[in-house]
Amino acid sequence: MRTDAAMVRRxxxxxxxxxxxxxxxxxxxxxxxxxxxxVTVYGFRDGWKGVLEQETEVLDLRATRGLLHRGGTALGxxxxxxxxxxxxxxxxxxAIEVHGLDGLxxxxxxxxxxxxxxxxxEAGVPLVGIPKTIDNDVAETDLSIGFLTAVRVASEAADxxxxxxxxxxxxxxxxxxxxxxxxIATHAGIAGGADAILIPEVPFDIDRVARHLRHRAxxxxxxxxxxxxxxxxxxxGTLDLPESPKxxxxxxxxxxxxxxxAQELEVRTGFESRVTILGHxxxxxxxxxxxxxxxxxxxxxxxxxxxxxxxxxMSAIRGHEVVRVSLEDxxxxxxxxxxxxxxxxxxxxx
Numbered sequence: 001m002r003t004d005a006a007m008v009r010r011x012x013x014x015x016x017x018x019x020x021x022x023x024x025x026x027x028x029x030x031x032x033x034x035x036x037x038x039v040t041v042y043g044f045r046d047g048w049k050g051v052l053e054q055e056t057e058v059l060d061l062r063a064t065r066g067l068l069h070r071g072g073t074a075l076g077x078x079x080x081x082x083x084x085x086x087x088x089x090x091x092x093x094x095a096i097e098v099h100g101l102d103g104l105x106x107x108x109x110x111x112x113x114x115x116x117x118x119x120x121x122e123a124g125v126p127l128v129g130i131p132k133t134i135d136n137d138v139a140e141t142d143l144s145i146g147f148l149t150a151v152r153v154a155s156e157a158a159d160x161x162x163x164x165x166x167x168x169x170x171x172x173x174x175x176x177x178x179x180x181x182x183x184i185a186t187h188a189g190i191a192g193g194a195d196a197i198l199i200p201e202v203p204f205d206i207d208r209v210a211r212h213l214r215h216r217a218x219x220x221x222x223x224x225x226x227x228x229x230x231x232x233x234x235x236x237g238t239l240d241l242p243e244s245p246k247x248x249x250x251x252x253x254x255x256x257x258x259x260x261x262a263q264e265l266e267v268r269t270g271f272e273s274r275v276t277i278l279g280h281x282x283x284x285x286x287x288x289x290x291x292x293x294x295x296x297x298x299x300x301x302x303x304x305x306x307x308x309x310x311x312x313x314m315s316a317i318r319g320h321e322v323v324r325v326s327l328e329d330x331x332x333x334x335x336x337x338x339x340x341x342x343x344x345x346x347x348x349x350x
Contacts, residue, residue, distance in 0.1 A: 008306055010040050012096065012104040013059065015073040016047035016080075016112035020134050020146025021287035022295040024067035024074055026107055029299025031064045037307060042099055047112070049080040052091040054098060068292055071149075071285050081115050089123050102126065103311060105302045109133030109144070110334060113314065117327040120312045128305045129314035129327050130298045134282055137181035139335040140325040141316035145295045150177070150282040151187045157278055158192025158225055165223040171213060171265055171273040175258030177282050178229030181336045184282065189227035190345045196224070197345045198232040198261070201337050206239045206261070210268035212349060217271070224271075228261055230254040239264065255279065297322045 013030055015023050027043070034041045043059040044050035057063070067074055082088030096104070103126035106116045110133065119125040131138040132145035154176045161172040174194075176184045182199025189197035196212060198204045213224045231254055234241065241260060245253045255277065262273040287295070298315035301322040305313050316325045 008037075008039055008102045010042060010099065010101045011303075011306055012042045012044055012051070012056070012099065012101045013075070014044040014047050014051060014104065014106055015075050015077045015132070016106065016108035016115075017077060017133070018079070018109065018283060019072050019077050020132055020283050021071040021149035021285055022145040022291035023072065023077075023107060023132060024070045025287060025292045025295035026130055026132070026145060026299040027059070027074060028064040028067045029296040030105055030303055031059045031061070033300045033303040035061060037303070039303070039306075042101065043075050044095075046076040047078040047080055047108075048082050048085075048088075048092070048115070049078040050076070051095045051104075052080070052082065052085060052088060054095050056095075056099065069286055071287060079111070081111070082119065083115060089119065092119060092125060093123060096125065103128070103306060105130065105306065107132050107145070109135070110138055110331060113138065113327060114331045117312070117331050120327065126311040128302045128311065129330070130302050131314060131316065131330065132295075134184060135178055135181050136183040137334045137336070138330055139333060140314070140330040142319065143290075143294055143317045145291060145298065146283070146287075147183065147291075149285065149288045149291045150184050151191070152288055153282050153285065154184055154188030154227075154278060155191040157276065158188055158194060158227060161225050161276060162193065162223075165225055168272070169222040171224045171226065171262070171269070171271050173226045173228060173258045173262040173265070173273060173275040175228050175230060175255075175275065175277040177278070179231040179254055180334050182229040182232070183337055185227050185229035185232075186337050186341055186345055190348070192225070192227065193348065194225050194227040194345070196226045196349055197342070198226065198228040199337055199342065200229055200231040200233060202342060203233050203235045205235045206264050207268065210265055213265065213269050213271065217269075222271075226261065226265070228258055230257055232257060
């Protein structure tokens with residue numbers, strides 16, 4: 001495998017993990033910048049699955065026209081990991097050798113980027129990463145592709161639930177995605193005027209939440225909106241949650257905590273409660289302008305890193321600038337919601 005930056009002529013590109021809005025903008029940017037430098041981009045279908053099966057196509061200006069505003073990913077995606085497949089690591093190496101690639105640009109979340117780091121460190125695979133995840137939990141970057149579009153969807157849902165909650169004097173529970181980090185719940189809760197926000201970083205006491213809602217009713221506010229991240233956890237010993245089924249990797253398949261919260265609040269307060277689970281609605285749709293912009297910035301920066309031979313790095317957003325960080329630093333630990341931001345939401349819990 002060639003890793004001399006001066007000789008870069010062919011690059012592989014893939015999108016792995018869950019889909020989100022803004023991926024197509026990143027694909028488009030990678031291809032546009034690569035064409036400027038006479039670098040051919042080979043797009044692998046369905047993430048690492050396409051790499052292992054060597055299912056690829058050449059991406060050029062014509063192939064990426066009209067992608068900027070489209071949600072999802074034109075390349076398709078999957079949650080396949082080379083480390084969970086027989087001879088997966090060797091399969092990645094063979095795909096690079098067969099197609100004469102100088103390296104890979106990998107667009108993915110924490111799981112995909114962690115696998116990329118292992119491939120780079122343990123198997124010498126030359127690659128550069130681009131962070132995308134609606135959970136916004138990749139470290140070393142202020143924003144990940146897809147997060148702001150998901151926040152827009154969740155915030156609009158909170159706005160709509162306010163009107164129906166007030167009309168019927170109900171408690172409306174809005175469940176959003178967020179396995180280990182409550183970025184969507186916190187941002188959407190603050191933007192949507194939630195009366196309580198439950199996130200994985202701050203264990204909740206359901207009795208305390210109920211007392212808060214009763215207090216609101218006592219001051220003439222007979223309705224409430226509660227935003228809960230799917231991975232929120234109660235203070236130990238305060239509430240038993242149903243055991244979640246496991247996915248193919250043995251991880252809990254989250255989703256549904258909103259039903260438990262709504263039922264428990266209705267019992268504890270006597271207020272009629274309803275639940276709305278946004279689920280995959282948060283992943284789809286037209287990306288926000290900012291998601292399109294940061295995806296374009298990161299895509300361009302990724303090819304610049306390839307040309308510089310900066311393998312094992314990731315494009316990251318710091319303020320309004322794109323910086324280059326190590327994949328090792330970016331995947332060392334998840335980026336969680338800071339207490340300072342959560343306290344802003346708490347100011348309005350009343």
